[in-house]
Amino acid sequence: MSNVYEIINSRSSKRAYLPKPVPKDIQEKILKAAAQTPSGANMQPWITYAISDESTLKKVGDAIIKAMDDGVENDQFIQYYPIEWKNPYKKRRVVTGAGLYKLMEVDRKDNDTRIEMWKDNFRWFGAKTVFFVFTDKANIEGAQGAILDCGAYMQSIMLLAKEEGLDTCPQGSTTEFGRIVARELNVPENLALLYSVVIGYEDKDAKINSYQPERVGLDESVIFI
Numbered sequence: 001m002s003n004v005y006e007i008i009n010s011r012s013s014k015r016a017y018l019p020k021p022v023p024k025d026i027q028e029k030i031l032k033a034a035a036q037t038p039s040g041a042n043m044q045p046w047i048t049y050a051i052s053d054e055s056t057l058k059k060v061g062d063a064i065i066k067a068m069d070d071g072v073e074n075d076q077f078i079q080y081y082p083i084e085w086k087n088p089y090k091k092r093r094v095v096t097g098a099g100l101y102k103l104m105e106v107d108r109k110d111n112d113t114r115i116e117m118w119k120d121n122f123r124w125f126g127a128k129t130v131f132f133v134f135t136d137k138a139n140i141e142g143a144q145g146a147i148l149d150c151g152a153y154m155q156s157i158m159l160l161a162k163e164e165g166l167d168t169c170p171q172g173s174t175t176e177f178g179r180i181v182a183r184e185l186n187v188p189e190n191l192a193l194l195y196s197v198v199i200g201y202e203d204k205d206a207k208i209n210s211y212q213p214e215r216v217g218l219d220e221s222v223i224f225i
Protein backbone atom coordinates (compact mmCIF):
# COMPACT_ATOMS: atom_id res chain seq x y z
CA MET A 1 0.00 0.00 0.00
CA SER A 2 1.55 3.32 -0.91
CA ASN A 3 -1.17 5.75 -1.84
CA VAL A 4 -1.66 8.29 0.94
CA TYR A 5 -5.42 8.54 0.29
CA GLU A 6 -5.74 4.77 0.53
CA ILE A 7 -3.78 4.66 3.75
CA ILE A 8 -5.72 7.49 5.37
CA ASN A 9 -9.07 6.12 4.25
CA SER A 10 -8.29 2.59 5.40
CA ARG A 11 -7.03 3.51 8.88
CA SER A 12 -9.41 3.13 11.76
CA SER A 13 -8.84 2.58 15.45
CA LYS A 14 -8.54 -1.12 16.27
CA ARG A 15 -9.44 -2.38 19.72
CA ALA A 16 -8.43 -6.06 19.58
CA TYR A 17 -4.95 -7.37 18.72
CA LEU A 18 -3.04 -10.60 18.37
CA PRO A 19 -0.53 -11.15 21.20
CA LYS A 20 2.46 -10.37 19.03
CA PRO A 21 4.95 -7.54 19.65
CA VAL A 22 6.06 -5.35 16.74
CA PRO A 23 9.66 -6.26 15.79
CA LYS A 24 12.14 -3.63 16.93
CA ASP A 25 13.42 -2.93 13.40
CA ILE A 26 9.87 -2.09 12.25
CA GLN A 27 9.35 0.14 15.30
CA GLU A 28 12.60 1.93 14.48
CA LYS A 29 11.61 2.34 10.82
CA ILE A 30 8.26 3.87 11.80
CA LEU A 31 9.67 6.13 14.50
CA LYS A 32 12.51 7.33 12.26
CA ALA A 33 10.07 8.32 9.51
CA ALA A 34 7.61 9.80 12.05
CA ALA A 35 10.44 12.03 13.25
CA GLN A 36 10.15 13.76 9.85
CA THR A 37 6.85 15.23 11.09
CA PRO A 38 7.13 19.02 10.95
CA SER A 39 7.15 20.95 14.21
CA GLY A 40 7.25 24.65 15.08
CA ALA A 41 10.85 25.91 14.84
CA ASN A 42 11.81 22.24 14.27
CA MET A 43 11.42 21.82 18.02
CA GLN A 44 10.66 18.06 17.70
CA PRO A 45 8.99 18.10 21.10
CA TRP A 46 8.12 14.38 21.19
CA ILE A 47 9.91 11.92 23.46
CA THR A 48 8.65 8.40 22.90
CA TYR A 49 8.86 5.41 25.18
CA ALA A 50 8.37 2.45 22.82
CA ILE A 51 7.48 -0.40 25.12
CA SER A 52 7.15 -4.08 24.25
CA ASP A 53 8.25 -5.43 27.63
CA GLU A 54 5.22 -7.37 28.82
CA SER A 55 5.76 -6.86 32.55
CA THR A 56 6.24 -3.11 32.12
CA LEU A 57 3.02 -2.79 30.11
CA LYS A 58 1.18 -4.85 32.69
CA LYS A 59 2.56 -2.75 35.54
CA VAL A 60 1.41 0.49 33.91
CA GLY A 61 -2.01 -0.90 32.96
CA ASP A 62 -2.63 -2.47 36.37
CA ALA A 63 -1.74 0.77 38.14
CA ILE A 64 -4.28 2.69 36.04
CA ILE A 65 -7.00 0.07 36.53
CA LYS A 66 -6.34 0.11 40.29
CA ALA A 67 -6.65 3.89 40.34
CA MET A 68 -9.95 3.63 38.48
CA ASP A 69 -11.19 1.02 40.95
CA ASP A 70 -10.16 3.33 43.80
CA GLY A 71 -12.36 6.03 42.32
CA VAL A 72 -9.60 8.23 40.86
CA GLU A 73 -11.16 10.16 37.97
CA ASN A 74 -7.92 11.36 36.47
CA ASP A 75 -4.31 12.05 37.35
CA GLN A 76 -3.10 13.98 34.37
CA PHE A 77 -0.68 16.55 32.98
CA ILE A 78 -3.00 17.91 30.30
CA GLN A 79 -6.77 18.00 29.97
CA TYR A 80 -7.62 16.30 26.69
CA TYR A 81 -11.40 16.46 26.49
CA PRO A 82 -13.50 19.62 26.88
CA ILE A 83 -14.57 20.35 30.46
CA GLU A 84 -18.00 21.16 29.11
CA TRP A 85 -19.10 19.32 25.97
CA LYS A 86 -21.05 21.47 23.53
CA ASN A 87 -22.89 20.57 20.37
CA PRO A 88 -22.22 19.51 17.70
CA TYR A 89 -19.23 17.82 19.40
CA LYS A 90 -21.27 16.40 22.26
CA LYS A 91 -23.68 14.78 19.79
CA ARG A 92 -20.83 13.35 17.72
CA ARG A 93 -19.30 11.82 20.84
CA VAL A 94 -22.63 10.28 21.86
CA VAL A 95 -23.31 8.91 18.35
CA THR A 96 -19.81 7.44 18.10
CA GLY A 97 -20.01 5.77 21.51
CA ALA A 98 -23.54 4.51 20.90
CA GLY A 99 -22.51 2.98 17.57
CA LEU A 100 -19.71 1.03 19.21
CA TYR A 101 -21.89 -0.26 22.06
CA LYS A 102 -24.66 -1.19 19.62
CA LEU A 103 -22.21 -3.20 17.51
CA MET A 104 -20.99 -4.96 20.66
CA GLU A 105 -24.56 -5.47 21.88
CA VAL A 106 -23.92 -3.59 25.10
CA ASP A 107 -26.94 -1.88 26.59
CA ARG A 108 -26.69 1.88 26.91
CA LYS A 109 -27.42 1.58 30.63
CA ASP A 110 -25.03 -1.32 31.28
CA ASN A 111 -22.41 0.83 32.92
CA ASP A 112 -20.38 -2.08 34.32
CA THR A 113 -19.76 -3.59 30.87
CA ARG A 114 -18.97 -0.17 29.46
CA ILE A 115 -16.40 0.47 32.19
CA GLU A 116 -14.93 -3.00 31.60
CA MET A 117 -14.65 -2.19 27.88
CA TRP A 118 -12.90 1.09 28.72
CA LYS A 119 -10.46 -0.76 30.97
CA ASP A 120 -9.42 -2.74 27.89
CA ASN A 121 -7.47 0.39 26.98
CA PHE A 122 -5.20 -0.43 29.89
CA ARG A 123 -4.80 -4.04 28.80
CA TRP A 124 -3.65 -2.46 25.57
CA PHE A 125 -6.43 -4.28 23.72
CA GLY A 126 -4.25 -7.39 23.81
CA ALA A 127 -1.43 -5.71 21.85
CA LYS A 128 2.17 -6.19 22.95
CA THR A 129 3.67 -2.90 21.84
CA VAL A 130 2.63 0.59 22.95
CA PHE A 131 4.23 3.96 22.21
CA PHE A 132 3.92 6.48 25.05
CA VAL A 133 4.55 10.02 23.84
CA PHE A 134 5.84 12.60 26.30
CA THR A 135 7.02 16.15 25.97
CA ASP A 136 9.09 18.39 28.21
CA LYS A 137 6.83 20.17 30.68
CA ALA A 138 8.56 23.43 29.75
CA ASN A 139 7.14 23.11 26.21
CA ILE A 140 3.54 23.14 27.42
CA GLU A 141 3.68 25.65 30.24
CA GLY A 142 1.40 28.40 28.95
CA ALA A 143 1.78 27.17 25.35
CA GLN A 144 0.02 24.59 23.22
CA GLY A 145 2.15 24.39 20.06
CA ALA A 146 4.09 21.32 21.17
CA ILE A 147 0.79 19.51 21.65
CA LEU A 148 -0.16 20.30 18.03
CA ASP A 149 3.22 19.03 16.86
CA CYS A 150 2.89 15.83 18.86
CA GLY A 151 -0.60 15.33 17.45
CA ALA A 152 0.80 15.47 13.93
CA TYR A 153 3.51 13.02 15.04
CA MET A 154 0.74 10.70 16.24
CA GLN A 155 -0.91 10.69 12.81
CA SER A 156 2.47 10.01 11.17
CA ILE A 157 2.93 6.97 13.41
CA MET A 158 -0.56 5.69 12.64
CA LEU A 159 -0.19 6.06 8.86
CA LEU A 160 3.30 4.57 8.80
CA ALA A 161 1.96 1.65 10.83
CA LYS A 162 -0.63 1.02 8.10
CA GLU A 163 2.12 1.07 5.51
CA GLU A 164 3.84 -1.68 7.53
CA GLY A 165 0.64 -3.76 7.65
CA LEU A 166 0.00 -2.81 11.28
CA ASP A 167 -2.90 -1.15 13.02
CA THR A 168 -3.18 1.30 15.87
CA CYS A 169 -5.40 2.84 18.50
CA PRO A 170 -4.58 6.34 19.74
CA GLN A 171 -5.22 6.67 23.47
CA GLY A 172 -6.36 9.75 25.31
CA SER A 173 -7.40 7.35 28.05
CA THR A 174 -3.78 7.20 29.17
CA THR A 175 -3.53 10.99 28.93
CA GLU A 176 -6.08 11.09 31.75
CA PHE A 177 -3.75 8.99 33.91
CA GLY A 178 -0.52 10.49 32.58
CA ARG A 179 1.03 11.02 36.01
CA ILE A 180 0.49 7.37 36.86
CA VAL A 181 2.13 6.32 33.58
CA ALA A 182 5.06 8.66 34.24
CA ARG A 183 5.48 7.31 37.76
CA GLU A 184 5.28 3.65 36.74
CA LEU A 185 7.75 4.16 33.90
CA ASN A 186 9.99 6.16 36.18
CA VAL A 187 10.51 8.84 33.52
CA PRO A 188 12.55 11.97 34.29
CA GLU A 189 10.69 14.57 36.35
CA ASN A 190 10.62 17.08 33.45
CA LEU A 191 8.45 14.89 31.20
CA ALA A 192 4.66 15.01 30.82
CA LEU A 193 2.68 12.29 29.06
CA LEU A 194 0.56 13.54 26.16
CA TYR A 195 -0.91 10.26 24.89
CA SER A 196 -0.15 6.69 23.91
CA VAL A 197 -0.63 4.70 20.71
CA VAL A 198 -1.28 0.97 20.79
CA ILE A 199 0.37 -0.60 17.76
CA GLY A 200 0.21 -4.15 16.49
CA TYR A 201 -1.48 -6.87 14.56
CA GLU A 202 -5.23 -6.48 14.36
CA ASP A 203 -7.34 -9.48 15.37
CA LYS A 204 -9.32 -9.73 12.16
CA ASP A 205 -11.91 -12.02 13.78
CA ALA A 206 -12.80 -9.49 16.47
CA LYS A 207 -16.16 -7.86 15.81
CA ILE A 208 -15.09 -4.64 17.54
CA ASN A 209 -12.51 -4.04 14.83
CA SER A 210 -15.19 -3.65 12.17
CA TYR A 211 -16.31 -0.39 13.73
CA GLN A 212 -15.68 2.61 11.52
CA PRO A 213 -17.47 5.73 12.74
CA GLU A 214 -18.52 8.11 10.01
CA ARG A 215 -17.37 11.67 9.51
CA VAL A 216 -19.47 14.74 8.95
CA GLY A 217 -19.44 16.24 5.45
CA LEU A 218 -17.32 19.15 4.34
CA ASP A 219 -20.44 21.33 4.57
CA GLU A 220 -20.12 21.01 8.37
CA SER A 221 -16.39 21.36 8.66
CA VAL A 222 -14.99 23.50 5.86
CA ILE A 223 -15.69 27.03 4.74
CA PHE A 224 -14.59 27.68 1.15
CA ILE A 225 -14.33 31.34 0.26
Ligand SMILES: Cc1cc2nc3c(=O)[nH]c(=O)nc-3n(C[C@H](O)[C@H](O)[C@H](O)COP(=O)(O)O)c2cc1C
Pocket residue numbers: 011012013014015096121169170171172173174195211212213
Ligand atom coordinates in the same frame (compact mmCIF):
# COMPACT_ATOMS: atom_id res chain seq x y z
C1 LIG B 1 -6.03 11.82 20.59
C2 LIG B 1 -6.98 10.66 20.52
C3 LIG B 1 -7.26 9.95 21.66
C4 LIG B 1 -8.10 8.83 21.60
N1 LIG B 1 -8.28 8.07 22.72
C5 LIG B 1 -8.89 6.88 22.63
C6 LIG B 1 -8.90 6.00 23.73
O1 LIG B 1 -8.36 6.28 24.79
N2 LIG B 1 -9.50 4.80 23.59
C7 LIG B 1 -10.11 4.42 22.41
O2 LIG B 1 -10.64 3.32 22.35
N3 LIG B 1 -10.11 5.26 21.34
C8 LIG B 1 -9.50 6.45 21.41
N4 LIG B 1 -9.43 7.28 20.34
C9 LIG B 1 -10.01 6.83 19.06
C10 LIG B 1 -11.22 7.65 18.66
O3 LIG B 1 -12.36 7.22 19.35
C11 LIG B 1 -11.39 7.46 17.16
O4 LIG B 1 -10.26 8.01 16.50
C12 LIG B 1 -12.63 8.13 16.58
O5 LIG B 1 -13.79 7.57 17.15
C13 LIG B 1 -12.67 7.97 15.07
O6 LIG B 1 -12.61 6.59 14.74
P1 LIG B 1 -11.44 5.96 13.87
O7 LIG B 1 -10.13 6.27 14.51
O8 LIG B 1 -11.74 4.48 13.91
O9 LIG B 1 -11.54 6.55 12.50
C14 LIG B 1 -8.68 8.44 20.37
C15 LIG B 1 -8.40 9.21 19.24
C16 LIG B 1 -7.56 10.28 19.30
C17 LIG B 1 -7.23 11.03 18.05
